[in-house]
Amino acid sequence: MEVGKKQLTEYLRAKLKVPIGKVLNENEVETVLIKKNLLITIGDTCSYNLITKNIRPDIIVYDFKNMRMPIEEKVKRGLENFCKEKVVVHNPAGHITKELIDAVKKAIERKKGCIFVDGEEDLAALVAMMHAPDNSYVLYGQPNEGIVVVNVNEEIRRLANSYYEQMEAV
Secondary structure (H helix, E strand, C coil), rough: CCCCCCCHHHHHHHCCCCCCCEECHHHHHHHHHHCCEEEEEEEEEHHHHHHHCCCCCCEEEEEEEEEECCCCHHHHHHHHHHHHEEEEEEEEECCCHHHHHHHHHHHHHHHCEEEEEEEECHHHHHHHHCCCCCCCCCEEEEEEEEEEECCCCCCHHHHHHHHHCEEECC
């Protein structure tokens, strides 16, 4: 797999609007997280809502935005309280940078971490799916629908890698 900065194509943007996993509401999420390797959450609202339900993600990737708008102060405070130590990476909207990939891989190796993205974190879900071990869960928000729950396995890794490879190198 080639590592560098890649940009989402319009074709992939449309394709990725379809959830990769099962879409659940907040109350249904905890019922599926029974046996897991790692729990990785992507996004401020998704991560915060789980933390407030005493579900503790191993890895959180966030950017202090929700649908490109600043998040509420209570969400920001909740994430800051949970993420005492964080790594800051730069990742423009619609891109996956080497910096983001390296940070996610390192957090997965350590089995913990908070990654604050200066830019946009949405595509970090693909990165997590590409590198998380089997039976890890990657959760991300699906606007106006709920939380997407992806149980990582070889098929999911292949799909995520395929999407990544289809992105345009920049």
